[in-house]
Amino acid sequence: MSDLKESLMNTRVEFEEKIKSLTNSKEIEALRVEFFGKKGKLTGVLRGMGQLSPEERPAAGKLVNEVREKMESVFSEYQSKIADLENSHKLKKEVIDVTLPTSYKGAGARHPLNMAINEICDIFLGLGYSIGEGPEVEYDKYNFELLRLPKGHPARDTQDTFYISENILLRTQTSPMQIRIMENQKPPIKVICPGKVYRQDTLDSTHSPVFHQIEGLVVDKGITMGDLVGSLQLFAKKLFGEDTKIRLRPHHFPFTEPSVEVDLTCWSCGGKGCRVCKGEGWIEVLGAGMVHPEVLENCGIDSEEYSGFAFGIGVERTAMGRYGIDDIRLLYENDVRFLKQFK
């Protein structure tokens, strides 16, 4: 019995000595295993009780329980103390000083092309149009054939492009969207489709092999050229000011009949003639016309019952006029000194 008592006391003293010097939860856990674990020191002492006589056991049991409870309460006290300590260390380490200067690089700005697209789309949204989008990698069928430009048609020459395969190409215009919309939607149709288009062209101050168009399409009963002219007139005034006039010149597109090219009074001189309009007083901004009956029929729309108009606005041209940009290349070089001016 006295042996048991002694080793119990020794274990307790050792335990209390050791626990005082611990600094983290890993050490605490190791100490737990060392004393309370299956092969732990306290467990070992308790096992020694088996050698006591039956008379000694009750007193020994009482003592053992008291000591174990003490040790356990000391243990859990230290355990939570160390956990608190570790938590506050962690919080201190993770503290963020919100008063430090940041590495703020300045807010970005919209690209002038997107600004122009947004401005133009806003005008047409106000007229009740919805917005459509379609693929830049397009079928020959949609880009040309269903628009009455069969293989070998001479008008294809001015719209040479990159062919992915014999029947798939980078679209040369947003007009294939006319087909895609009409195939999927019955009149009344009133939609604009902005997007990138591609043509074999050499980059200079006014040309780029990749540029943007906004296609417009309206199909309903009784749509006339008068509706087209009225809509474009309104668009021109909204974008460039009340004094802006439009001029229609006869033209030819295989998918519209009649077809026109549309000029706006020069945004720089107002029509008197200047360097920007090369003395003309007018600047060409879009192509348009009445949707060819065959194109309507190609999409399953009865051309006896319905008619429509379509137009294609050149976004670069418009953006350059609207924001006074004199070289198309500036729009693609991503020079922040240029782009910063459009904030």
Ligand code: PHE
């Ligand atoms: N797609 C024509 C072009 O790129 C423009 C256009 C669109 C003409 C719609 C008529 C109707 O030149």
